[in-house]
Amino acid sequence: MRITNGEPPIRGDLLEIVDIQAPKAHRLEISTNRDFPDHLGATARRHPDITIRIGIEGLAETNDSVRGIRNGFEWAMRSSHALRDVGVDDLGFAVTIQVDNAHDLLNLYEFVSAEGAEFAQAVPQNSYCHTDGNEIHGVEAVQVAIHCFIGVFLRSLRPREWSRAYPNRSLVDHVGGAGGASRAWLRRTLSSSLGSARGGYAELGTSVYASRTTPSLAKSARRNGQRRCAPNRSNSASTVAVHKGGAY
Amino acid sequence: MEVNVITTYRCNARCGMCSIWQYPTRRSEEFAPALLEKLPDGISRLNITGGEPCLRSDLAEIVDILTTKTTRLQISTNGYFTERLERIGRDNPDLEIRISIEGLAELNDRVRGLRDGFDHAMRSFTALRRLGVGNLGFAMTLSGENCRELLDVYGMCVHLDCELANAVMHNSFYFHTEENKWGDTTDVEKAMKSFICALLSSRRPRARARAKDWLRAYINLGLLSTVQGKPRLLACRAGTDSVFLDPWGRVLACNGSAQPLVMGDLNTQTFGAIMASPEAEEIRRLVRACDRSCWMTGNAVPAMRRHPLPALKWVAAAKWAVARGREPRWG
Numbered sequence A: 001m002r003i004t005n006g007e008p009p010i011r012g013d014l015l016e017i018v019d020i021q022a023p024k025a026h027r028l029e030i031s032t033n034r035d036f037p038d039h040l041g042a043t044a045r046r047h048p049d050i051t052i053r054i055g056i057e058g059l060a061e062t063n064d065s066v067r068g069i070r071n072g073f074e075w076a077m078r079s080s081h082a083l084r085d086v087g088v089d090d091l092g093f094a095v096t097i098q099v100d101n102a103h104d105l106l107n108l109y110e111f112v113s114a115e116g117a118e119f120a121q122a123v124p125q126n127s128y129c130h131t132d133g134n135e136i137h138g139v140e141a142v143q144v145a146i147h148c149f150i151g152v153f154l155r156s157l158r159p160r161e162w163s164r165a166y167p168n169r170s171l172v173d174h175v176g177g178a179g180g181a182s183r184a185w186l187r188r189t190l191s192s193s194l195g196s197a198r199g200g201y202a203e204l205g206t207s208v209y210a211s212r213t214t215p216s217l218a219k220s221a222r223r224n225g226q227r228r229c230a231p232n233r234s235n236s237a238s239t240v241a242v243h244k245g246g247a248y
Numbered sequence B: 001m002e003v004n005v006i007t008t009y010r011c012n013a014r015c016g017m018c019s020i021w022q023y024p025t026r027r028s029e030e031f032a033p034a035l036l037e038k039l040p041d042g043i044s045r046l047n048i049t050g051g052e053p054c055l056r057s058d059l060a061e062i063v064d065i066l067t068t069k070t071t072r073l074q075i076s077t078n079g080y081f082t083e084r085l086e087r088i089g090r091d092n093p094d095l096e097i098r099i100s101i102e103g104l105a106e107l108n109d110r111v112r113g114l115r116d117g118f119d120h121a122m123r124s125f126t127a128l129r130r131l132g133v134g135n136l137g138f139a140m141t142l143s144g145e146n147c148r149e150l151l152d153v154y155g156m157c158v159h160l161d162c163e164l165a166n167a168v169m170h171n172s173f174y175f176h177t178e179e180n181k182w183g184d185t186t187d188v189e190k191a192m193k194s195f196i197c198a199l200l201s202s203r204r205p206r207a208r209a210r211a212k213d214w215l216r217a218y219i220n221l222g223l224l225s226t227v228q229g230k231p232r233l234l235a236c237r238a239g240t241d242s243v244f245l246d247p248w249g250r251v252l253a254c255n256g257s258a259q260p261l262v263m264g265d266l267n268t269q270t271f272g273a274i275m276a277s278p279e280a281e282e283i284r285r286l287v288r289a290c291d292r293s294c295w296m297t298g299n300a301v302p303a304m305r306r307h308p309l310p311a312l313k314w315v316a317a318a319k320w321a322v323a324r325g326r327e328p329r330w331g
Helices: A014-024 A038-046 A060-067 A072-085 A102-114 A139-155 A159-176 A183-193 A197-210 A217-223 B033-038 B059-066 B082-091 B105-112 B117-130 B147-160 B186-200 B207-228 B271-275 B278-289 B297-306 B308-323
Strands: A029-032 A051-055 A091-096 A118-122 B002-006 B045-049 B073-077 B096-100 B135-142 B163-168 B242-245 B250-252 B262-265
Touching: A014 A038, A029 A038, A038 A072, A051 A072, A060 A072, A060 B105, A060 B117, A072 A091, A072 B105, A072 B147, A091 A102, A102 A118, A102 A139, A102 B117, A118 A159, A139 A159, B002 B297, B033 B059, B045 B059, B059 B073, B059 B082, B073 B082, B082 B117, B096 B117, B105 B117, B117 B135, B135 B147, B135 B186, B147 B163, B147 B186, B163 B207, B186 B207, B186 B308, B207 B297, B207 B308, B242 B297, B262 B271, B262 B278, B271 B278, B297 B308
Parallel strands: A029 A051, A051 A091, A091 A118, B002 B045, B002 B242, B045 B073, B073 B096, B096 B135, B135 B163
Antiparallel strands: B242 B250, B250 B262
């Protein structure tokens, strides 16, 4: 069972909700963005066996730029450490892959892994974010980022990571649409980039920066005076509209 | 014997508590790596520092020479130049690397004057860990400005399972400043005492890491004394148990003095001749009479190795006190 956003801890009765729902699910997950207010802390202390996923979009600069939250990365880290300290073991970070953060994702993944936390990915979606205007820019870069993840997961020594590779493969197809990279291009890129972890990074960085031909989501959000879930309407050839949810 | 090699006074950071960056050395006057061949073998610990050592294009050559001189080679860096560190780490996975940060992202970048400095530090950390560099850690210089984030940084290091070396801001010729002032130390002392208690009740998973935390608590007791203006916990043996090599090839007793305490010049003398020279003996006399009471890793750890008993006794008593919910004896 997943308790999700807006931002669940903003509800003053989160503890009450979890008290009721915890006996009904083997695994109860709370998705949160950054803060560690008393509500979440009290909930975690009473139910340390819950799953918590903290939304994050990259290392500090990328995260704060994409999310439009000052010091959001720091607070995510503080929250993670505080939750660990009260005994929450199933703790992780969730990232929405887009061109604004594709260059930072493997660094973020390794940072999160070094902290011993889980890492979940999704791509931007429309629907309950109260928008149908979200578009994925730099589709090729996003696809390469996801493919790099697939390579990293398959090389992992943790079997749990292997199973992450498959849903990421579906994300590649989902993101691709009509404006995506051709299979042949991806094969060429990946054959040179996934041979080694370092190669993957180098190729990823090149691809991402080369494809930054559209205004970034964050810049667009700032221009529109919006803070989150900002739609970005560009007609670039490497932009594809997202018509259905692509998260897993 | 521990040797600290100051490779350069060039630095890309713009730290508020250190003015090295305002007085950079010229590339042409910095020692050539071959000079380091004159250092003796069997050095117990060698630290490559700066300025920012990654700004030296011949850093790999320096590392290659120094790895033959010691079993513990450490690089102190701000972690900004990830690719250069990767090249070094790939060839030398036994290196110890300490990345300087002054807090979490916003505070670090403000104090160090480095845009995205925290992110660069994290990228270097993850890249080096991926390459299998086993002994990684962060280093933090405590001041009134960043003391509030000391426990946050420590928490991060615990969860990343890496070291945290810390110091307090100093004045000296090396930092090119005598302007650092503590003022009201209430907040700093409070943060340091909390940190010492956290170290004493370390919850790191590995026993060796916990033991290192306990001893680090004693180092921090020494730092607390420095902040409070009290005398050093242990006599300083700079010039005897530890020396510095500056970018011009001069051998100095320490980096905490008001003026450089020059023992000799490696360009024209052998290391043995310098250490046995009358000039070195005169410097050691000055060190014995020194009243600066500084306490830095470079001169505190050798003193603790020389006299381990006071540290061990204090740690045992302090752990007993903390386990019973009391404060340790603060000296």
